[in-house]
Amino acid sequence: xxxxxxxxxxxxxxxxxxxxxxxRVVLAERPTSAKPGDEALVMSDGTMxxxxxxxxxxxxxxxxxxxxxxxxxxxxxxxxxxxxPPQAGKVTMHNPCLSGxxxxxxxxxxxxxxxxxxxxxxxxxxxxxAIGLALGYEMIANPDELxxxxxxxxxxxxxxxxxxxxxxxxxxxxxxxxxxxxxKRGGAVVESxxxxxxxxxxxxxxxxxxxxxxxxxxxxxxxxxxxxxxRPRPSGRTISGDERELADDVATNxxxxxATDPVCHMTVAAVETSLHFDHEGERYFFCGSGCLRAFADAxxxxxx
Numbered sequence: 001x002x003x004x005x006x007x008x009x010x011x012x013x014x015x016x017x018x019x020x021x022x023x024r025v026v027l028a029e030r031p032t033s034a035k036p037g038d039e040a041l042v043m044s045d046g047t048m049x050x051x052x053x054x055x056x057x058x059x060x061x062x063x064x065x066x067x068x069x070x071x072x073x074x075x076x077x078x079x080x081x082x083x084x085p086p087q088a089g090k091v092t093m094h095n096p097c098l099s100g101x102x103x104x105x106x107x108x109x110x111x112x113x114x115x116x117x118x119x120x121x122x123x124x125x126x127x128x129x130a131i132g133l134a135l136g137y138e139m140i141a142n143p144d145e146l147x148x149x150x151x152x153x154x155x156x157x158x159x160x161x162x163x164x165x166x167x168x169x170x171x172x173x174x175x176x177x178x179x180x181x182x183x184k185r186g187g188a189v190v191e192s193x194x195x196x197x198x199x200x201x202x203x204x205x206x207x208x209x210x211x212x213x214x215x216x217x218x219x220x221x222x223x224x225x226x227x228x229x230x231r232p233r234p235s236g237r238t239i240s241g242d243e244r245e246l247a248d249d250v251a252t253n254x255x256x257x258x259a260t261d262p263v264c265h266m267t268v269a270a271v272e273t274s275l276h277f278d279h280e281g282e283r284y285f286f287c288g289s290g291c292l293r294a295f296a297d298a299x300x301x302x303x304x
Contacts, residue, residue, distance in 0.1 A: 001050050006039050009049055010110070017112035017138075017149060019044055021065035023052050024106045026076070032057075032101035044069055046271030052105055053079075055275065055288030056266075060093050063258060063269040065107055074108045095287070096264050113138045116227065117150050117174075119165050120157030124180050127220035128154060135224065152176035152227045154207055162189055170199040176227050178207030180219070259284075262302040263291035279303065 001009070013020050024039040033054050040050030040058075042065035052061055060079050068075065076090045080102045083094045090104070115138045118125050125141070132139040140147065146168055153169040155162050155178070162179065166189070169177045179186050186205030193200055208222030209229065259270035266287045268274055275286040279299045286292040295302050 003039065006041060006050050010041055014110065019069055019111045021068055022108045022110055023061050023065060025052050025103060026106050027104035029102040032103055034103060046269050046273040053103055056095050057103055059266065059268050059274065059287040060095050061105055062274065063267055064091065066269050068107055068109045069111065072109050072111050074106065077105045077107055079103045095266060114151040115140065115147055115149055117143060117146065117153045119153065119155045122156045122158050123216035124219050125156040127216040128156065128223060131220050131224055146172055150174050152178070154178045154180065154223055156180035163193055166203060167193050167195050170195055170202060176230055177203050178223055179203055179205040180207050181205055261285065261287045261291050263294050
């Protein structure tokens with residue numbers, strides 16, 4: 001893909017609120033097939049669009065990118081054909097498959113902003129929209145349908161159309177469901193919901209942290225602070241070593257499995273788009289075609 005096509009594809013993914021990692025080569029020591037400026041996009045299923053190196057480099061980039069979708073933090077990934085000591089500010093990986101050169105690739109996760117649905121037109125609802133936008137959140141007021149990736153639903157409608165919205169949000173497993181109401185009225189509304197008690201217990205009412213809020217803006221601030229306080233915490237980890245690991249992908253609510261290449265012992269992403277080979281009912285994943293061919297020729301040499 002050309003740079004223009006990569007840019008167009010990235011813009012499309014942002015519009016669709018699809019998380020991905022943008023990878024760009026910033027250093028390439030000969031001999032390498034990649035050049036500075038080469039770039040690729042890594043999706044949460046391991047699919048890659050673009051080019052940042054051959055099979056082995058691509059496998060390392062894929063594994064690191066999938067882990068970074070959890071933390072959301074950018075890193076410089078240094079891939080070397082020989083072991084190197086750690087370098088400040090970089091994630092250093094030894095890749096024995098490389099043809100002799102060293103690559104440095106800047107990995108930048110692109111995750112959609114949290115989406116908060118606000119139902120109602122009360123002063124608190126309007127204040128929520130204004131403050132949420134200032135925080136960089138995507139705020140939607142009174143949608144006809146609940147977005148599939150909503151991070152929070154806050155009902156501030158002064159008693160109008162509350163129960164249906166709350167029940168829909170709870171059944172959709174929205175992480176935060178809040179109701180702006182007094183403790184007494186909020187409790188009565190929740191109790192009237194035609195859902196199980198465990199779902200009812202998830203409704204936060206009165207919505208927001210108890211910070212002594214007085215006016216609508218302060219109430220809105222307390223609600224957004226409560227949403228921030230309850231959101232899942234990323235692990236902030238990258239993949240290192242060659243053990244089998246699990247990386248939490250908070251952005252897509254997935255568990256990304258990491259496996260060990262049985263030939264060269266590199267850590268690779270165990271996703272459908274990775275190179276793999278099935279042997280005696282078990283699937284093995286590989287950093288590149290060379291390791292896959294070596295395994296296919298003599299699986300007994302590497303199994304166990």
